[in-house]
Amino acid sequence: MRVELARWEDRLVVVKRLLGTHPVASQRLEREAAVVGRLRHENIVPLLGISGDASLIYAYCPGVSLEAALERGPLRPRRAIKIARDVLSALAYAHAEGVLHLDVKPANILVKGETALLTDFGFAKDLGLTAITTQDMLLGTPSFMAPEQFKGVRTDHRSDLYATGAVIYHMLTGAPPFGGQVVRWLAGDDRVPLDPLPESVAQYEPIVAKALARDPDERYSCAEEFLAALEDVALAAT
Ligand SMILES: Nc1ncnc2c1ncn2[C@@H]1O[C@H](COP(=O)(O)OP(=O)(O)O)[C@@H](O)[C@H]1O
Numbered sequence: 001m002r003v004e005l006a007r008w009e010d011r012l013v014v015v016k017r018l019l020g021t022h023p024v025a026s027q028r029l030e031r032e033a034a035v036v037g038r039l040r041h042e043n044i045v046p047l048l049g050i051s052g053d054a055s056l057i058y059a060y061c062p063g064v065s066l067e068a069a070l071e072r073g074p075l076r077p078r079r080a081i082k083i084a085r086d087v088l089s090a091l092a093y094a095h096a097e098g099v100l101h102l103d104v105k106p107a108n109i110l111v112k113g114e115t116a117l118l119t120d121f122g123f124a125k126d127l128g129l130t131a132i133t134t135q136d137m138l139l140g141t142p143s144f145m146a147p148e149q150f151k152g153v154r155t156d157h158r159s160d161l162y163a164t165g166a167v168i169y170h171m172l173t174g175a176p177p178f179g180g181q182v183v184r185w186l187a188g189d190d191r192v193p194l195d196p197l198p199e200s201v202a203q204y205e206p207i208v209a210k211a212l213a214r215d216p217d218e219r220y221s222c223a224e225e226f227l228a229a230l231e232d233v234a235l236a237a238t
């Protein structure tokens with residue numbers, strides 16, 4: 001997959017194009033088109049169109065990926081929490097539409113200032129469409145992947161909530177949870193410690209811990225509940 005900037009009808013767009021003819025990649029692109037084409041939300045990068053030669057045309061979002069933003073270390077708490085709220089708003093909407101993202105991570109979040117947009121629904125599961133194989137999920141970084149997803153057992157909207165918890169942890173600490181031991185943790189080893197959040201943002205510790213629970217039943221039950229918890233703490237902190 002190649003992502004490049006182009007001009008289209010006098011506006012800047014981002015074209016996501018298939019490079020080869022790999023069936024998994026083309027299946028991913030088709031899935032992405034089918035799923036994101038019907039989503040409209042202020043925190044989701046809008047799909048503008050599909051072009052015949054297996055490419056998707058997106059609105060260009062000025063700014064940087066959250067992954068790039070995090071290269072310079074942790075974000076200021078206020079900005080981190082606003083980005084988290086935007087991602088959770090996007091997920092609350094997508095989940096209500098029957099869409100699971102399943103690849104929430106900093107590279108798939110575009111940020112400009114304190115506003116965030118979720119993108120890359122290439123691994124998304126649309127509960128209204130037939131299931132896609134999830135074997136290729138393991139190609140990516142496991143740092144933001146929920147344990148049940150890593151193990152290839154049933155995923156649901158709470159896998160996205162785990163990933164969002166991992167993204168918040170990264171924004172507040174400067175590194176993803178469980179560091180170099182993440183695979184051991186994902187494989188089931190509860191002795192792997194989660195380094196605590198810095199003192200200055202310790203009030204978010206219970207929220208992040210709940211989102212990162214191994215058992216989905218112990219996480220927030222939905223994105224709205226997660227969002228409300230975050231807003232409560234953010235409000236108390238100001
Ligand atoms: N609409 C956009 N506007 C600006 N940059 C984008 C846009 N879409 C993607 N990008 C950039 O390209 C990168 C890869 O895009 P993504 O959709 O995640 O493709 P892939 O399927 O290759 O992961 C993102 O991390 C981001 O830096």
Ligand SMILES: [Mg+2]
Pocket residue numbers: 107108120
């Ligand atoms: Mg991506």
